[in-house]
Amino acid sequence: xxxxxxNPRHLVRRRGxxxxxxxxxxxxxxxxYWYRQxxxxxxxxxxxxxxxxxxxxxxMPKERFSAxxxxxxxxxxxxxxxxxxxxxxxxxxxxxxxxxxxxxFGSGTQLSVL
Amino acid sequence: GESVGLHLPTLSVQEGDxxxxxxxxxxxASDYFIWYKQESGKGPQFIIDIRSNMDKRQGQRxxxxxxxxxxxxxxxxxxxxxxxxAVYFCAExxxxxxxxxxxxxxxGTRLTIIP
Numbered sequence: 001x002x003x004x005x006x007n008p009r010h011l012v013r014r015r016g017x018x019x020x021x022x023x024x025x026x027x028x029x030x031x032x033y034w035y036r037q038x039x040x041x042x043x044x045x046x047x048x049x050x051x052x053x054x055x056x057x058x059x060m061p062k063e064r065f066s067a068x069x070x071x072x073x074x075x076x077x078x079x080x081x082x083x084x085x086x087x088x089x090x091x092x093x094x095x096x097x098x099x100x101x102x103x104x105f106g107s108g109t110q111l112s113v114l
Numbered sequence: 115g116e117s118v119g120l121h122l123p124t125l126s127v128q129e130g131d132x133x134x135x136x137x138x139x140x141x142x143a144s145d146y147f148i149w150y151k152q153e154s155g156k157g158p159q160f161i162i163d164i165r166s167n168m169d170k171r172q173g174q175r176x177x178x179x180x181x182x183x184x185x186x187x188x189x190x191x192x193x194x195x196x197x198x199x200a201v202y203f204c205a206e207x208x209x210x211x212x213x214x215x216x217x218x219x220x221x222g223t224r225l226t227i228i229p
Binding site for chain 1: 150156159160205217219222
């Protein structure tokens with residue numbers, strides 16, 4: 001959905017570098033979700049955030065990965081010291097605070113680790 | 115662990131024919147199901163959803179069927195068009211009071227429409 005903006009679309013990093021992926025939710029949406037997709041696989045939940053709060057990070061690797069959704073600005077998914085296994089498409093989705101609202105996904109960031 | 119799986123990874127259908135994509139889920143607590151369409155290089159696009167208190171829901175050219183007894187979900191696309199070629203994912207969730215979180219996605223079925 002064009003309303004959820006992710007950038008960059010493509011990100012190339014060398015092993016050991018940091019990757020920062022940004023997501024601006026749709027206007028009026030205060031809930032953000034990050035998913036990871038490996039080639040030929042479904043999306044895997046990583047983390048669910050509301051403004052300034054991490055609600056559920058049960059899908060996040062314990063090390064090197066972090067996410068934030070500040071009061072102002074986009075949500076950031078940060079991967080430190082990237083390894084080749086981090087190469088994947090990372091999708092952000094947003095929704096409203098109302099219950100039962102469907103998720104709207106962005107076009108994703110394709111991370112390639114050399 | 116809990117998972118959502120699909121029976122067929124690929125499906126080819128003649129343009130104009132109907133297609134059926136199947137999905138099995140294993141979490142009996144799931145009460146909300148969604149079908150997404152993902153075209154190459156794009157994010158998943160919502161197609162249709164269904165709650166567990168229903169067994170059928172229709173949209174424009176699409177119908178979702180839910181069989182809770184055997185934990186099976188299907189997506190029917192009528193009169194397929196070339197633009198229907200994509201990967202289709204089913205996803206499941208347990209609705210909570212607030213928000214819609216932690217969708218569990220299946221692996222996906224690649225649908226190819228043959229002109």
